[in-house]
Amino acid sequence: MNPAVWVERHGRARPDDPALADGERVHATWATFAVRTAAAAAGLRDDLGLVPGDRVAIVMRNRPEYLEALFAIWHAGLVAVPVNARLHRDEIAYILGHSGSAVALTDADHADDVELLVDSVESLRAAVVAPGERWDRLTASAPTPLVERQAQDPAWLFYTSGTTGRPKGATLTNRNLLMASLSYFADIDPVSAQDSIVHAAPISHGSGLYGLPHIARGAVSVVPHSGGVDGDEIAALLQRWKGVSFFAAPTMIKRLTGDPSITAADLANLKTIIYGGAPMYLADLEAALGVFGPRLAQIYGQGETPMTITALSKADHADVDHPNWQERLQSVGTARTDVEVRVVDDEDNELPAGEVGEVVVRGEVVMPGYWNEPEASAEALRGGWLHTGDVGSFDAGGYLTLRDRSKDLIIRGGMNIYPREVEEALLRHPGVGAVAVVGRPDPEWGEAVVAFVVASGAAAPDADDLDRTCLESIARYKRPKAYRFVDSLPTNNYGKVVKRDLREQLRNEPEHG
Ligand code: AMP
Secondary structure (H helix, E strand, O other): OOOHHHHHHHHHHOOOOEEEEEOOEEEEEHHHHHHHHHHHHHHHHHOOOOOOOOEEEEEOOOOHHHHHHHHHHHHOOOEEEEOOOOOOHHHHHHHHHHHOOOEEEEOOOOHHHHHHHHHHOOOOOEEEEOOOHHHHHHHOOOOOOOOOOOOOOEEEEEEOOOOOOOOOEEEEEHHHHHHHHHHHHHHOOOOOOOOEEEOOOOOOOHHHHHHHHHHHHOOEEEEOOOOOOOHHHHHHHHHHOOOEEEEEOHHHHHHHHOOHHHHOOOOOOEEEEEEEOOOOOHHHHHHHHHHHOOOEEEEEEEOOEEEEEEEEOHHHHHOOOOOOHHHHHOOOOEEOOOEEEEEEOOOOOEOOOOOOEEEEEEEOOOOOOEOOOHHHHHHHOHHHOEEEEEEEEEOOOOOEEEOOOHHHOEEEOOEEEOHHHHHHHHHOOOOEEEEEEEEEEEOOOEEEEEEEEEEOOOOOOOHHHHHHHHHOOOOHHHOOOEEEEOOOOOEOOOOOEOHHHHHHHHHOOOOOO
8 A cells, every 4th residue: 555545535534634844833734735745746747757666865854845755755656765864965876876766855955965966866867946946836736646556566765874884775665664654553652643743853764754653643743943853842842732752862862851941841742752773771761761751662673674673662661660670671672563573593593582692573564675785685684584683682571682783792802792781881870971882903802892981071080980880780801991081972863873983983093092
């Protein structure tokens, strides 16, 4: 089925209710959203000559037109290529070329860059700026009926964030998107037409995917005017909209937890905060639960299985009397309803609970492969299971705890050290605001542990003191050999710490200290 059917349906059934909002202001009712979608679809076909299956890139910051563009693409039977708009122009060019995008829908902020690409990216025939004159023309076309699509047809090429190597486009089919949406209802939250989703994170990524079950149910999609996460603005939106959910990376949750406008805000309209995409540290989660109460749900997923591998439910977060509550808070929860999840060894043999191996996933939500990357697809999907590259273990109750990605593992003198446990230990020190632990080549031990620390206050904590904190909870050999005190950690566009940059920085230091 074609997800654009949802917009069409609500356009008929609830024409005057708000569908899209620009901050506190209604941008479109369902009737308007449905008409603009069907009209722009006709324009994409007639004005731009696109035929079902053609790829159309969206290079826009979050704005209501983003969702109009996305659903117009689907309405016309086209394949959307949502591109992270904060990428460098060369990276955008790569994705447009690799996906063979014929048209790019963009906004004023990116128009100059994207228009230049029409000359250099072979497949790209046109750039359309929304809002803008040509977009207005497209959305004023005579509406066209919805184009029928099959479950296995591609709908969204999801380019991975690429903390290593070139990004690859996970081909997400209509079936994958439908399963991800249904499994949201099964494992995260039911959604009603009285609810809303605030797109505080990029629509090109998790927030857009979590937006789908909301559109399916007729909830309002609210795009913050700032285009991002701002405490004052979120507080104001919580007064304006009801049943609010939003998706945020752990770094954003941490920022909001410490934001005075959030701590002072009335949270009655806040329904659920879904966090994931990177590790959430226990100390930060406990602080967030203190501010937000039992409204937090964690998801673990990746673009290849659109944000659907495991979840730690709101009920799990609230179950404070459970003897394993704290361990569970450090886990990523249990397998989602629509997938099988296993932990396997190097030969893909399933490992029992308690043993650490690679996490593999199978189910209807898993992509059929990467776009035009047969070798990488075969490798990732060998034996019919998606190999996530993540390392973890199940406990007896089925809760999965992730270690680090295999490339981040530090091997010191033959002993495995998971940076995460060192990071968790250091975060217990009140003087540590944020921390990232990486390995550095070491002539004696093979690798040495180095911690990059961002102080929580004005002064950097004392290294001996940090050592003492580590020794309270982890083995002596895991303790950092060196500390680097920094103002901030390098993060990518999704707020994930890029450890590669830290390793690089250490390699470029004149002498090991
Ligand atoms: P992406 O496809 O860009 O969203 O990246 C997916 C990767 O982010 C996963 O393979 C994990 O390494 C990491 N990730 C996602 N969710 C979580 C989570 N809840 N906790 C820790 N890491 C996560």
